[in-house]
Amino acid sequence: MIDQDLPSLDDLVPGGIAEGDYQLATYDKLPLTLVRGEGSRAWDADGTPYWDFYGGHAVCLVGHSHPLWRKIVAEQAERLVFYSNVVYSPVRSAACKALVDFAPANLTRVFLSNSGAEANEAALKLARHHTGRPEVVAFEGSFHGRTLGALAVTHSEKYRRYALPEYGHTRFVPWGEVPVLDDGVAAVILEPIQSLAGMRTATREFLHGLRAECDRAGALLILDEVQTAWGRLGAHTAADYYGVRADLLTSAKSAAGGFPVGVTLVDDALARHVKPGDQGTTFGAGPLACAAILATQHIVRAEALVTRARDLEARVREGFHGEVRGHGGLLGLVYDTPVKPRVAELRQRGFIVGGSDDPRVMRLMPPLNVPFEAVDALLATLRSLG
Ligand SMILES: Cc1ncc(COP(=O)(O)O)c(C=O)c1O
Numbered sequence: 001m002i003d004q005d006l007p008s009l010d011d012l013v014p015g016g017i018a019e020g021d022y023q024l025a026t027y028d029k030l031p032l033t034l035v036r037g038e039g040s041r042a043w044d045a046d047g048t049p050y051w052d053f054y055g056g057h058a059v060c061l062v063g064h065s066h067p068l069w070r071k072i073v074a075e076q077a078e079r080l081v082f083y084s085n086v087v088y089s090p091v092r093s094a095a096c097k098a099l100v101d102f103a104p105a106n107l108t109r110v111f112l113s114n115s116g117a118e119a120n121e122a123a124l125k126l127a128r129h130h131t132g133r134p135e136v137v138a139f140e141g142s143f144h145g146r147t148l149g150a151l152a153v154t155h156s157e158k159y160r161r162y163a164l165p166e167y168g169h170t171r172f173v174p175w176g177e178v179p180v181l182d183d184g185v186a187a188v189i190l191e192p193i194q195s196l197a198g199m200r201t202a203t204r205e206f207l208h209g210l211r212a213e214c215d216r217a218g219a220l221l222i223l224d225e226v227q228t229a230w231g232r233l234g235a236h237t238a239a240d241y242y243g244v245r246a247d248l249l250t251s252a253k254s255a256a257g258g259f260p261v262g263v264t265l266v267d268d269a270l271a272r273h274v275k276p277g278d279q280g281t282t283f284g285a286g287p288l289a290c291a292a293i294l295a296t297q298h299i300v301r302a303e304a305l306v307t308r309a310r311d312l313e314a315r316v317r318e319g320f321h322g323e324v325r326g327h328g329g330l331l332g333l334v335y336d337t338p339v340k341p342r343v344a345e346l347r348q349r350g351f352i353v354g355g356s357d358d359p360r361v362m363r364l365m366p367p368l369n370v371p372f373e374a375v376d377a378l379l380a381t382l383r384s385l386g
Contacts, residue, residue, distance in 0.1 A: 032347070037064025040370040042352070051366075051374045054352045058195070058227050058330070058365040061254030062299040069257050069295040076291035084282050095290035098297040099255070099263060102230070104239045107249055109271035112285035113262035116226035116252030117145025120189070122264040122279050123248040124149055124168065127187035127220045129278060130270050135169045137179055137188045137219075141197035142172075144189065144224055153189050156197075156357065175200055178209035181217035187248070188214055189222040192238035195365075198358025199325035199332025207244040220247035220270070227330055229263075230254050231300045231368060234310035234328035241327060257299070259292030305368040315372060316364065319379035325361070329370075333362045333382070342385055351378050 032050075036043040040063055042052045052060065062069065076091060083089065096110050103110075111122050124136060138144070138153040145151070146159060152168030154160055173179040175194065188210055194200040214221045223246040228238040232254060235241035239249060247270060251263040262284065266274070283289075300306065309328030316331055317324050325332035335342070338359040346353050354363035364378075 030347070030352075032352070039063040039066075040367045040374060048350070050347070050350050050352045051370070051378065052352050053364045053366040053370070053378060054354045055254075055329075055365045055367055056258065057354075058232075058253045059258055060367050061230055061232065061329075062257045062296055062303070062305065063367040063369055064258075066257065066295070066299055068299055068302075069292065072291050072295035072298075073259070073288060076287050080287050082283075082286045082288065085280070085285055089285075089287055089290070091287050091290040091294065092285050095285075095293040095297075098294055099265070102236050102297060102300075103249065103265050104237060104245070106245055106267050107265035108268040109266045109274075111264040111266065111279055112289065113264070113281045114260045114283050114289075115145070115262045116224075116250065117147040117150040117262075118281070118284070119226065119250035119252055119262035119264045120144045120153070120222075120224060121147055121149040122262070123222045123250050124153065124187065124189070125279060126264070126266065126270065126274065127222060127248060130273060131186040131218070131220065133184050133186035133219075135171060135184045135186060137171050137173055137181065137185055139175045139190050139194070140172050141175050141194045141200055142189070142191060142224075143194070143196040144191075145226075158357070176203070176206055178206065178213050181213055181219050183217065185217060185219040187220040187222050189224060191224045191226070192228050192242060193233075193326055193330060195227045195326075195330060195332075195363065196357050198334075198356045198361035199330070199363060201325050201327070202242070204242050204244075207242045211244050214247075222246065222248040222250065225249055225251045226253050227365070230296070231306040231309055232328055232330050232365075233326075234306060234313060236306065255296065256289055256292035257296035259289050261289050261293060300368075303369055309368050311372075312366075312368065312370070312375065315375050316379065319376065320382065329364075329366060329368045331364045332356065333364065335360050335362065342382070345385060346378075346381065349381055351381065353378075 033045045034042045041049050142155045144153050148167045151163040192202045229251040233241045239246045247267045249265040255261045323334035339362040
């Protein structure tokens with residue numbers, strides 16, 4: 001029971017505080033102050049609604065403030081907000097099982113952390129530890145996160161400038177080409193769709209070629225599915241979509257529908273060699289995060305969102321008169337000119353969409369249950385803007 005005499009959230013948020021006066025200025029923000037979300041819409045402080053085709057940064061897979069998500073997370077908050085991995089927890093057991101059940105069959109164990117960067121750090125560490133090899137191969141255009149280990153395999157200079165060489169021996173190779181691996185390579189890491197680089201989408205042939213080369217050289221294949229997993233592509237994972245086996249599959253973003261979670265799924269053969277102390281985290285796999293994972297997984301199944309992602313893609317491909325990259329609910333619309341002015345104009349007309357590091361590519365990564373009327377309205381607006 002919540003005591004009615006306690007202060008409310010509004011009592012603790014007096015308003016009128018300039019964020020930049022207190023928050024470190026690491027973000028170039030959109031001129032938007034959002035205060036509420038429901039389904040695929042978010043409202044600004046003046047009560048103006050926006051259709052959220054940016055999905056809160058590819059996070060809100062099941063929509064904002066889904067009633068079931070709220071209910072399950074609130075129930076867990078009333079029971080136990082936090083205890084670390086040093087004790088057992090029924091909600092953790094159920095969440096780990098739900099993720100493993102949803103993932104490809106060879107990935108039988110999961111390590112939970114708090115972000116995509118951490119999920120990749122864990123995968124890189126396990127791969128080096130397991131193979132005893134130092135080198136990692138990554139791709140031009142890659143983005144794997146901003147911690148030092150994840151930066152070591154992130155390609156763009158824009159993000160890499162603080163990377164330290166001792167955090168990893170990385171060889172960057174051209175996107176789309178299968179490199180020849182030597183026996184110093186622990187792992188190859190890649191995003192099946194390089195979203196930030198402009199939704200550069202791997203082909204089946206490329207991924208299967210990489211798998212074969214990893215097998216030949218005794219290297220592990222790490223799929224960074226921070227953006228592509230949990231139904232986003234119209235398949236459970238990109239590994240399923242492409243029919244390719246990953247030794248390690250990392251994820252975050254929409255895994256818990258908005259609660260911070262990093263997911264590192266591990267192949268059965270590799271998992272058998274992992275011992276206590278090989279990796280750790282205080283907050284990862286906490287009860288609230290696990291409740292959020294369970295709620296999100298339940299909604300994906302109950303609302304058949306994997307199928308819906310395919311329908312969403314078909315709708316966009318039909319209504320957009322130009323090149324569409326990506327799959328399911330992770331799409332890039334390619335223009336001949338920079339999309340920045342279109343992105344700003346769309347915001348004026350009530351749609352939030354994303355740009356990318358390729359100035360000509362607009363990104364759509366909405367909740368998978370976004371109403372088709374909103375999709376059609378966005379496409380009509382895009383056509384009118386030319
Ligand atoms: C493909 C990919 N990997 C890793 C990350 C890093 O995730 P996080 O920001 O949760 O650390 C991101 C974030 O955008 C991403 O898109």
